[in-house]
Amino acid sequence: MSKTTSLALRLDADLKEQASSVAEALGMDLTTAIRLYLTQLVFHKGIPFSIALEKQESIPNAETVEAFKWTENYIKSGKKKGFRTPKDLYKTWDLDA
Numbered sequence: 001m002s003k004t005t006s007l008a009l010r011l012d013a014d015l016k017e018q019a020s021s022v023a024e025a026l027g028m029d030l031t032t033a034i035r036l037y038l039t040q041l042v043f044h045k046g047i048p049f050s051i052a053l054e055k056q057e058s059i060p061n062a063e064t065v066e067a068f069k070w071t072e073n074y075i076k077s078g079k080k081k082g083f084r085t086p087k088d089l090y091k092t093w094d095l096d097a
Helices: 013-025 030-044 062-076 086-090
Strands: none
Touching: 013 030
16 A cells, blocks of 8 residues: 655635535545545646636537537427438438538
């Protein structure tokens, strides 16, 4: 078994509580969540998520959200038929292209 060590850090009490709640919702305690972060930090050899000053495009992006809406509307319209080819699907779309 590998040797273990402790890590102490200071952080805002509200941040700790919120982070603990999120970790618990994911089925883990805060210590496990921090261990997971550190493991990913080593695996990626860097921060395992984007840190940017510019606003990142939301996920899903607007185009994907539109596709979801189109699909929902199509299903609700009662036209629930399959398509033999992608071209058959594309013909149902209102595209100017």
